[in-house]
Amino acid sequence: MLRKKAMLILRKEFNEKKNIEELKELASVLYEPVECVVQVRPPHPKYQIGSGLVEKLVEKIKEKDIELVIFDNRLSPTQKYNLAGKFGVEVIDKIELVLRIFYKHAQTKEAQLQVKLAELQYELPQAKEKVRLAKLGERPGFGGYGDYEVNKYYNKIKRDITIIKEKLKRIREHRKRLRKKRKKFEVVGLIGYTNAGKTSLLNALTGESKTSKNQVFTTLTTTTRVIKNAPRKILVTDTVGFMENLPHFMIEAFLSTIEESAESDLILIVVDASDSIEDIERKLRTNYEILSRIGCSSPIITVFNKCDKIGEEKKKKILTSLERYIVSPIFVSAKYNINIDELIELILEKLNACIGVVETSDMRLISYLYENTEIIEKIEENGKYIITFRAKEDEVNRILRIANKLRG
Structure with missing residues (x-):
């Protein structure tokens, strides 16, 4: 076509x-x-x-x-x-x-509603002027507006915005319930400028194959998966890509999606290392501005993706020129699986999980510990197991309460 x-x-x-x-x-x-x-x-x-x-x-x-x-x-x-x-x-x-x-790219009902809301909020402040101009004479891009009365068109947009916001509010509440269920596990949020390779990195970290295209804004809804080869269950979430000067109404429209990042235990800012130094600086500033606007204060790792496209000299230049924008930097290639294991180690180090010790003979609890936490040590003594494990603080406390109840 x-x-x-x-x-x-x-x-x-x-x-x-x-x-x-x-x-x-x-x-x-x-x-x-x-x-x-x-x-x-x-x-x-x-x-x-x-x-x-x-x-x-x-x-x-x-x-x-x-x-x-x-x-x-x-x-x-x-x-x-x-x-x-x-x-x-x-x-x-x-x-x-x-x-x-x-x-x-809006494939889901939520994404379609978010896009429609953004469009209506963009249209609202200029609705009356568009209708007035359309009545002056035809112009490309102004077709159809002349059929409306000024106030009727404006009020119609306001009504549609209210209806869509209500629908998205219900979706947001559903998301909060899902996040509450996932709260026992650590969550890593992938954020970054559009086309930085976030989806490719998600695939590399999880061993799955979410479709990755070399196009901007291919991800409009969140995708959550489990990191492979991690010693305990850690979730990673991919969200909508950012862009420079993203208007407030777009952030509001995609709030339920972007909120996933704000509530993560750790943020990975994904950057295309093959960009120019000036572009990397500009995009990092955009990332920090949006994280600030959504009230995110989680610890950060700066992931320079596509390192297969640059040499050692460029790496040094990035680290020295952009030092004030970089937190815990690591160079990776999601495409060629370079330094992905090292990134997982850095994630584990940054998450700073708690350690708990339980004494139990309950096989269901033991099975749960092996499936969802990092086992540090297991000692068998008098038919019981003393297990030292590592997990998120809330999860450690929850498991200790369960173990105490089982002991009676």
Whole structure:
């Protein structure tokens, strides 16, 4: 299937460290970027970019048969309307692009509701202006809005938001109940910039094969698995990927998913080590900003994935240049299984589990200990077993209470 040809535009301020690569990566999921334009200037109220550049791009769009223009910058409805009138094609911004990618990857009912909520919350503040503009005359991307009355459309969106929030609230409560059941086990949360290889790392840690694609936002719902070859039962959870300047309404829409990370016992920040130093720094900042916004204070390991693509010199440069952003760093390759066992050892060290000792002859309890905790020592004495084990503090206390009850 032929994909639409897209022009990508970034307007940035003087001295602003920003490039168009992230937008290019995002756009490539759905479209074929054929032209990239960067302009350094203050925002133009009518077009976002300068009016002179707009006139030049009109010809470029015709010349290259471009069917869609995507801005990295947030656009107002009036700017979209004005640009669509000039270009003769639909104009969207990065947020709309991300929402379209979300729609493509939303497989579960929860993910579909989250995407719809994000779309409606994006639409609400500009609903009245869109309807008003649509009534002035047709423009690409404004079809259908003119059929609504301004207030009716606005109120319809508000009602739909309320309904979806209620549905997601029920899903969130269900998630909390599931997390409560899992609380006896340690949970490691994978977070990271989109396309950093989180799903590949999940597969490497668990020995399973969740589908991993070289595309952004392929994971929209959480996936929880058990780490293989660990001496006790430890769960690892993969969540939705982050991106720079993720709007508040998107974080709110995906809150039930992102919350999984906030409540983990340990966080693995997964970074693509083959990125440039500047991109790694920018992405690490984004990770920390979002962790702060969701109130996460768990200990952290910084996992530099795709180390097979870099040499020792790049590793040294990462560690020295980005020292203030890095906590407990380790270089791995999920694809080639490099340093995965070492990562599991580091996870065990960071989790800092408690030690308990039970004396029992109950085979069900002994079996449970072997299946779910790390056995340090077992001594048989007078038909009973004295077992020293390691597990999460709450779980150790729970097992000790059970052992005491069994002793009567």
